[in-house]
Structure formats: C-alpha cells, structure tokens
Amino acid sequence: MANKPQLSIYWAASCGGCEIAILNLHERLLDLDAAFDLVFCPCLLDTKKKDIEALPDRSIALTLVNGALRTGENREMARLLRRKSQLLIGFGACAHQGGIPALANLDPAGPLPAIYLEGPTTPNPARTLPLPETTVPEGTLQLPPFLGRVAPLAEEVAVDYFIPGCPPEPEQVWKALDPVIQGKPLPPLGSALGAGRSAVCAECGRRKREKKISRFHRTWEIVPDPEQCLLDQGLVCMGPATRDGCGALCPQVSMPCTGCYGPPEGVADQGAAMVAALGSILDIGPITGLSPEEIAARIDEVLGSLPDAAGTFYKYSLAGSLLKGRLP
C-alpha cells in the first residue's frame, strides 16, 4: 500500500457530476484503486485538510480538481493541493472555463432579492434576507458572504493538464489516466487530456453540405433530418467551436452540441469561434442596392432568431472567455 503513488480528488464549486463520471468508470474503479492510494477525497474519505497540510510538498502524485472557484475555501484548497501535488489536473468544464455556474457572472447584482423577496412561493412579509451575522436567543450565528464571481481553476494556480467535458466521458477519463498510471510520457504541459485536438464536427456522423442558412431555428421549432448536419438545418449546434472527444453524443440523439468540451485546440474563446463559424454560413440574402441601415436591419432580424447569444455561445466557458464574463 505504502508504495503506491498517491491520488487526491477535490471538488470546488461543482454539481457532483464529475464524481459520478469517475464512479462511472465502473469496473475500472478497481484498476484505479489498484494503481493509486487515494489519500484525499471529501466525498469518500476521512482525511482532512490538516492531513494534506502535513504531507511533504509534491508528495501526491496526481490531483484531480473539479468545479469552478467561487469561495475563499475553493481558492485555498486549490493552492494547497497545487503545492502538495506533482501533477494537478483540472477535471471537467467548471475547472476548465467556469462551466454553467459561471453564467452567474452575467448577473453582477447577485441573486438575493430575487430569490428571497420576489419568488412566487416566498411571501416573506418581514422582508428577511440572509445576513452575515444573526443574533438568536442562544448566541450569534454567522454566514459567509455570498461571492458572486466564478473563476476557472487556472486563475488561481498553475494547472498541468485539463480533462474537458461536462462531465468528461468515462472512456476519455480512462484514456487520460491510463498513461499516468503506466508512467508513459505525457503531452506538453497545458494540453487537454482525454479529448481530441479538433472539433466535435470531426467525430459527428451527420452529413455536412456547407449550406447557407438565412435564420436560426430554436430546437422546438423544427424536427431535424436525422442524417443531415444540424447547423445546416439552422439549429445552433456548437460543434464547430467545441473540442472533440465526447463522440458527438448530443447530435447522435438529434440535439445540437451545447459546447461542454470547451473550445478546440488553439482556440482561446469559444464564443468568438462560434461567431466566426456562423459568419461563414449565414446568408442574409441579396444586399445589392440596400442601404447600410437596411443591411443592418436584415442582420438584426437574423440575430433576433437567437435572442440569448451569450448563454448559447458561452454556456460552459464564460469565466474562461476573453471577456471573463463581463459582457456588455
């Protein structure tokens, strides 16, 4: 036991789906158990932060961190685990680029009044809001302040590799971990593991015909042809702006890719990449003889068929985007 390399798994601001993805290694969990001595995993083990603090620096062979950074605790644990680990991998979309919780960055006002005062099931006649400190008959109770901004893991610590996906597909998780277990050479630091280097379109079986589209369709507006490219049919499929690796699972069930594997290799900003991809296929019709105002109106009409561009293009990558969630 003592000779096995040590593994730690930590969740920051996450939903637990990354843990389920690890559990979904199924029979290979036994291989993982054989290869590593799991020293830290708040959902399964009793080891404490102070036990980790007591370890020599760089004594943990591999740490997987999932979830975005939202609280002081998240940031502190990220720094501690970085110091104690030889290899630190950002696991899943939230650690990589903030994930869906980072959509909260679109709402700088914070959620308190809406949730506690305006809900249809919250009469709240006394207009009570959660407070940092409350005096009760027996003493005083504290609550940590609500921290609105969500950040990716790499904002706090150096991340050696990341495994993208919301959550990463178990087959890919194994492909990422196996070379580590076998001691095989790893790709250059900063690379994605357990994913491809291209876009989801590269692994999608749908037929692409480079059709031009004159408007977008929402998913409830059309029944897509089962063989044809979804984007060709006007559905905003994030495939061209999303890293491959999942096996194009959503298009296989006739639903557009929503972008959970983040931007493809070499692309910094997933939303910008999607806008570029759409720019080449949108057709606003003949514009000869039209005034600039008329052309602008035509463009607005096309964009009007996709009212929530930010939530569509940056669903999983807002915190890691060039905009850092500060959208106009």
Add this chain to the structure above:
Amino acid sequence: MTRLTIDPITRLEGHGRIEIFLGEHGEVANAYFQVPELRGFERFCVGRHAEEMPVITSRICGVCPEAHHLASVKALDELFGVEPPPAAKKIRELLYMAFFVTDHTTHFYALGGPDFILGPDAPPSERNILGVIRKLGAEAGKKVIACRSRNHRVIQMLGGRAVHPSAGLPGGWSKPVSEEERREIEAIARQNVDFALFSLAAFDDLVLKNPAHLALVTSDIYLHRTYSMGTVDGENRLNLYDGMIRVVAPEGGETLKYHPREYADHLAEHVEPWTYLKFPYLRKIGWKGLVDGSGSGVYVASPLSRLNVAAAMATPRAQEHFERLYETFGCRTTGAGREPVHHRLATHWARLIELLYAAERMLALATDPEITSPEVRRMPETIRGVGIGSVEAPRGTLTHHYETDDRGILTRVNLIVGTTNNHAAIAMSIKRAAEKFITGGTVVEEGMLNRIEMAFRLYDPCLSCATHSLPGAMPLEVRIRDRQGEVVRTLRRDGTG
C-alpha cells in the same frame, strides 16, 4: 452559554454546518442547521432560452440530473402548451426508472446503508462502501457496480448522455427507441428486479432480523409527526414521474391533493436570516417554526413520505414489501386512511421498496408495445408564458416553474427541489438527535456524531440540489466550547464515513 459547532473540514464557506447551544445544565438549548452557500440558478437562468433549461438545470446536481431534466421538460410542455405523444412520456419515464434504480442503489450501498450494514457504532474507517463490500462479499460489490453500469448505459441510450442527458424537448423527446434497444433495456430491467429483491433480502437479514438495528429503526430517536407529501396516479398509487401531489396528515388521511401547476397555492417558503436555504411549508397551515404536529406546516417529501401518501404500489412485488413495512410498524387503517410511518429511519427501507417498484415499472415500460413508436414529438404552436412541471426526485418532490416573454426568453424562475422540502424536518431531526445524545453536558462522542449524521443522511440530503452548490456528502466537525467560548474538545469526521 456553551456552544458546540459541527462544521466541515475547513470551517470556511461552502458546506453545511451545525451549531448546538447548551443551556445552564448542559441540556441542549437549541440546534441550528445552517446552509452557508447558494449558487443562484433561479437568478442567472433569467435571460436564457427556456428550452435550454433541461440542459442548464441538470447542472444543479450531477447526482440527480435526470430529475431536473424531466421536471424541466415537463415545465416546458406546459410553457409551450403542447402535450407529448404517449411514447415520449413513456420513454421519459423509462429513463427515469433506470435512474431511480441506480440512484437508490448508490444511496443504499454507499451513503446511508453502511450505518445499517455495518452498524452505527462500527469504526468510521469501516463505515463506507468498501466496508459494505467487505461485509457483503466481493460478489455483492460486483453486483452493485454492474447495476450502476447497466442503468447508466440505459440513460445514455435514451437520453444521449449517461450524466446530464440532452434529449428532452417541449412536446416530447428527441429520439425514438429502436426494437434492438428495447430488447436490451428489457433484459436490464429483469436484472434490476432481481437486484432489488437481493437488496431487500440483505436489508431483511441485516436490519429486520437484527434486534439491535430493528430497535433503532423503531425507536423514537428520529420520530417526527409531520405531514407527508408525494405524487400519486389516478388510483392514489405511487408514481415517480407524473400525477397529482397528495399530502397526508400526521395522523393519516388526505389533507391536500392538487395538480403540480397549483403548487404556489399550497406551498410557501419561510426565510431565516441565518441560512441561505429557505424552509418550505404548507401555506394554508402556516409556518409555526421547527415543530411537528398537524398544526405546523412542516412536511416531508422522501421515499417514506411517498409511501405514506400512497394507497398502494402499482407493481405486485413492491406491493408485498409495502404491506410488510406498514405491518411491521403496526399502522392501522381507519376511515380517514392508513396511519403513516413517522420513524424516519424507515426511509431506508422505503427507498429499497421504491427501488423494487422502479425496477418493476421499468420492466413494464420496456415491454409496452408503444415504447418503440416513432411518434415522439409534437410541435409547439404557442408560447403560453408560464410553465410548471414536477417529478418525484429521489429526495422529494421537485418543482420547476418558468415564466417567459413571447420569444420564450425566461423572465422568472422558481425552483423547489427535493432536499429543500425537507429542510425543516432535517433541522428537527438533527436537534432531536442532539438532545438524545447530549444530556447533562455529557457528550456521547463518536456515537453522537454518527447519529447526528444519520439524522440527515436518512433524508439522503443533496445540498448540491438544495443550495445549487454542494454534493450530498457532508463532512462534520464538532467543537465543544466551554462557557467562555474556549474549545475544550474536538470531534470530527469528514465525508460520509
């Protein structure tokens, strides 16, 4: 006043916390269960396309994304005023039954079950999934892994992805089921029925036939006489995917029965300044604080409460075990109805009965000729602007309420999730356990810690859902302070140990 703090590993933001105050004579004066985090999904979903909600709200919880996906898609059916074809509803329910099998399995073997299978006083280092496998044998461990594996395969086959499915649409489902898939799912459902019976037999051997464990289950440690909530079909039988919400009084008898879209007429949420999590209660009965009885609006929504509101189970084998549970607790049936079980540790037993129901129901759906119909979508023609949908999540009734503008852009979102329903009851159970195990200032150390943990573990609380921030396991630390506030002793444990 002496204060005990039960706090997670790091004692910082982001985890559940229990504060226990002791009075002059060392008795428990009060206990507060604080949830110190909130992710604000209800706020940041405003502005999104409504049809994205099954995908977005799945990320509230990676443990039960299927529940959010389906409550969401049912809210969308209403929002767009479109009734899905029968096959689409059956495919949704089929996926949901596969999910219930895997989720209840995970809870019984990895989270709640270790307390029973190994005993509440087993060493913490043993009281986990690996300890369970050692106790039941490697064969049982393989069965658990195989059960999770085959049901996640079904979820992926039907929903596109094994975690965070993507196939739900207003008016139906994006993909029909092929005959080949149906045959495979049928075989898996049959294995699930066997597995559920195996699990119930294990519970029988280890708990019901063990006088010490049975005494704990039937003792009054975790007894609260509250209202019970659940979803029932047209014959008042348990249904997990669809039906009417039924509420039964603490002494038995129907108090309320309503369509989920009327939830706001019947439920309200109380706000306290010392926790981010709200306390739902029955609106007409009112918020009377953390007290039980028929005069208090506190209710429970859990596997046990679902059985309490059900007249019967819709599947034959689950019905046999259902009858046995109520016989064991000596519940009588009067003119008003059957007496509910209020011994909260029986929730673990109820969960296994639901596991069997889900397996049997899955088999019925997988052998329904309509399940392979290609008619899986109806197209919306209007945007009605309001949609409310609910399902029974493993941890209680889950309600999604959306309002949109005429483009289908969300303007308002309200969610009452499974665990939140039980917030008041969880707080009450924790206080009750603290009172039992701290008397005259004497603290039953390890036993108390675990029994307080058992008080919330029996609800299978998913604070990830409830606060939209945390996975379900809750690390604990008890700090015992003298009257000057100095820490004199520390007890602690992390995770679900």
